[in-house]
Amino acid sequence: MTRLLKALFVLSASVAMAAEPVTLKLGSLAPRESPWGQVLRAWVKAVKEKTQGAVVIEVFWNATQGDEAAQMSKLKTGQLDGAVVTGVGLSLVDPTVNVLQVPGLYTDWAQLDRVRTALSPRFEANFDQQGYVLVGWGDVGLDRWMSKGFALAAPSDFKGKRPWVWREEALLPAVYQAATVVPVATGVPEVLPELSTGNVNALSISALGAEQLQWASRLDHVSATIVAPNIGGLVLSKAKLDALPKEHRAIVVETGKLTCQALTTRIRAEDEKAFERLKGKMTVVTPTPEQAAQWKALYAEARARLAKGTLPAALLQEVETLLK
Amino acid sequence: MRPLLCLCAILGASCLDRIILDGTVKSTRDAASAFDTLSDLEVARTGAASSLVQLEGMQKLAPDNEDALYLLTQSWAGFAGAFIEDEWEAAVDRGDDDAEAQQAKRARDAYERALKFGTLLLEQKRPGFVAAQRNADTMKTYLAGYTAKADAESLLWVGAAWLSRGSVASEDPAVVADLFVGVALLERAVELDEGIAYGTALAALGAYHARSPDAELAEAKRLFERALTLTNRGALTVQLLYAQSWACNAHDKAAYEALLKEVLDAGDVLPAQRLENTVAKKKAVRYLGPARLKRCGF
Numbered sequence: 369m370t371r372l373l374k375a376l377f378v379l380s381a382s383v384a385m386a387a388e389p390v391t392l393k394l395g396s397l398a399p400r401e402s403p404w405g406q407v408l409r410a411w412v413k414a415v416k417e418k419t420q421g422a423v424v425i426e427v428f429w430n431a432t433q434g435d436e437a438a439q440m441s442k443l444k445t446g447q448l449d450g451a452v453v454t455g456v457g458l459s460l461v462d463p464t465v466n467v468l469q470v471p472g473l474y475t476d477w478a479q480l481d482r483v484r485t486a487l488s489p490r491f492e493a494n495f496d497q498q499g500y501v502l503v504g505w506g507d508v509g510l511d512r513w514m515s516k517g518f519a520l521a522a523p524s525d526f527k528g529k530r531p532w533v534w535r536e537e538a539l540l541p542a543v544y545q546a547a548t549v550v551p552v553a554t555g556v557p558e559v560l561p562e563l564s565t566g567n568v569n570a571l572s573i574s575a576l577g578a579e580q581l582q583w584a585s586r587l588d589h590v591s592a593t594i595v596a597p598n599i600g601g602l603v604l605s606k607a608k609l610d611a612l613p614k615e616h617r618a619i620v621v622e623t624g625k626l627t628c629q630a631l632t633t634r635i636r637a638e639d640e641k642a643f644e645r646l647k648g649k650m651t652v653v654t655p656t657p658e659q660a661a662q663w664k665a666l667y668a669e670a671r672a673r674l675a676k677g678t679l680p681a682a683l684l685q686e687v688e689t690l691l692k
Numbered sequence: 693m694r695p696l697l698c699l700c701a702i703l704g705a706s707c708l709d710r711i712i713l714d715g716t717v718k719s720t721r722d723a724a725s726a727f728d729t730l731s732d733l734e735v736a737r738t739g740a741a742s743s744l745v746q747l748e749g750m751q752k753l754a755p756d757n758e759d760a761l762y763l764l765t766q767s768w769a770g771f772a773g774a775f776i777e778d779e780w781e782a783a784v785d786r787g788d789d790d791a792e793a794q795q796a797k798r799a800r801d802a803y804e805r806a807l808k809f810g811t812l813l814l815e816q817k818r819p820g821f822v823a824a825q826r827n828a829d830t831m832k833t834y835l836a837g838y839t840a841k842a843d844a845e846s847l848l849w850v851g852a853a854w855l856s857r858g859s860v861a862s863e864d865p866a867v868v869a870d871l872f873v874g875v876a877l878l879e880r881a882v883e884l885d886e887g888i889a890y891g892t893a894l895a896a897l898g899a900y901h902a903r904s905p906d907a908e909l910a911e912a913k914r915l916f917e918r919a920l921t922l923t924n925r926g927a928l929t930v931q932l933l934y935a936q937s938w939a940c941n942a943h944d945k946a947a948y949e950a951l952l953k954e955v956l957d958a959g960d961v962l963p964a965q966r967l968e969n970t971v972a973k974k975k976a977v978r979y980l981g982p983a984r985l986k987r988c989g990f
Contacts, residue, residue, distance in 0.1 A: 397906075399862060399904065400987070401862040401863055402862055402863060403863055403865060405863070406863050409789075413789075428989060429987070430904060430905065430941070430987075431904070431905040431906065432905075432943070432987070432988060432989025433989065435905075435906070555906070556906040557906050557907060557908055557909065560907075560908060561908060561911070564828075576865060579865055579868060579869035580865060580868055580869070582871060582872060582875075584827075584869060585827045585828040585831075585872035586827070586828050587827075588827060588829075638865050641865070641866070642865055642869065645866065645869060649826050649827060650827075
């Protein structure tokens with residue numbers, strides 16, 4: 369009888385263990401009901417269905433796990449198992465990903481895709497070395513100059529103006545230094561009030577971002593040309609993934625890659641639609657060939673500054689070569 | 693009235709019908725506040741649905757009647773907020789994706805309908821509302837033309853419907869992009885009549901400024917505190933929205949629970965807002981449940 373009870377106990381324990389799903393905790397700045405949230409929720413559902421409930425992805429939406437720095441820190445300590453972040457979060461693991469967002473290097477998504485495809489194995493290896501899996505990329509939009517009350521047609525138009533830079537932004541300060549303009553450095557929450565008071569009157573952001581953050585209604589000029597792509601990606605803890613059975617790990621990673629592709633497609637399309645809407649509401653600024661040359665020179669100078677410490681000079685050179 | 697009746701005698705019976713209809717609609721608007729004193733949600737829900745159908749008919753017969761346009765704007769927004777969103781939130785919390793999508797669509801449709809009538813109302817009162825939706829400055833210039841305290845009611849309900857549509861359709865970037873229109877309407881309503889509708893405009897603006905952790909949380913707190921002062925903490929929707937938006941996004945669990953507990957513990961503190969307070973109490977129970985606590989990261 370004792371042996372039977374023991375066997376039953378072992379059996380019930382193993383059943384209970386099998387029934388207990390593994391939960392992957394993910395952080396995201398995106399609200400659950402946003403376009404990003406819609407795509408990610410489809411992923412959550414797919415993983416649950418394909419693993420028959422053995423793996424559950426729990427997303428902490430709307431920055432409930434803190435900003436991207438906090439999320440990446442929690443990912444490091446194991447409080448989170450993954451995060452869907454922008455370039456800011458990605459660069460905390462591997463600062464060289466910033467080369468995909470260097471101002472003035474890219475003119476469209478196709479150029480970014482070309483460089484990213486070439487460099488991805490290197491980025492993935494860098495993430496892997498630090499205990500992360502870079503599952504895929506999910507873009508945020510194409511950043512453009514937007515301004516209030518004046519056209520930012522040439523770098524000289526910065527004179528006497530108050531452009532904004534995000535405190536955590538690593539690249540734009542070099543552009544402002546090259547343009548000899550002192551930017552207003554704040555966090556994101558301060559931008560809307562600063563735009564309303566006129567303390568900030570120019571910034572670089574994607575059309576979709578400007579709309580979602582409510583900044584677009586305070587701006588009246590948008591550039592036809594882009595400053596840089598704004599990237600993001602899905603990062604998972606390697607240890608957590610490795611602890612999953614092989615077939616479940618494959619499901620999470622493969623569906624994760626598809627999710628990133630879906631995010632990229634959806635967000636690029638939404639950004640394009642947002643730009644079309646802004647064109648109907650703002651004055652579109654198209655630099656003359658002369659002005660375009662001035663921007664080109666400004667960005668080249670900014671890149672030279674970035675190559676002195678922010679990014680490896682050789683990597684910048686490599687990207688410039690890839691884009692030729 | 694007598695010259696009008698004489699004119700009607702010349703023009704015919706349809707004119708008389710219109711006078712009666714206008715009078716009926718005006719009486720309906722004058723008596724509408726009685727609805728807010730109800731405490732039975734089932735009666736209120738059935739009654740509100742019937743009234744909507746009746747008002748739709750009246751508006752069809754008198755398309756330029758401002759009272760009808762106002763009542764339809766307010767009623768569709770109120771019905772969606774009190775009843776459809778309730779079902780939407782319940783579906784979200786129980787993880788029923790199909791029901792969530794269905795109720796979100798119902799709510800969006802209701803707010804769209806409110807905005808259809810609201811737009812007609814504002815264009816009739818002061819042409820140029822649609823054209824002014826270019827940016828915050830053009831909207832502000834347009835709204836400066838509303839100078840009477842009595843205008844605040846119309847601006848409030850169009851603005852409230854505008855922002856509420858954003859909350860049930862936030863997956864649509866075009867809707868989110870135009871939230872500034874609703875904000876401008878509510879800001880003007882507050883300028884004209886700060887405490888309008890028991891702090892509803894202030895609280896709606898507070899909820900907007902607390903829309904995410906990286907929004908203007910300090911401004912949101914200021915607006916909610918002002919609404920609490922003006923209503924003497926009697927309009928419980930203020931505390932509810934304060935918890936749901938500000939406390940949640942500021943990750944202040946103590947404030948979240950205290951505000952919702954205050955809603956639940958309150959008695960019949962404001963009979964003129966009994967219906968709204970009953971709805972707030974029902975929602976407060978949900979917001980203290982595990983699904984909503986988790987949404988806030990608590």
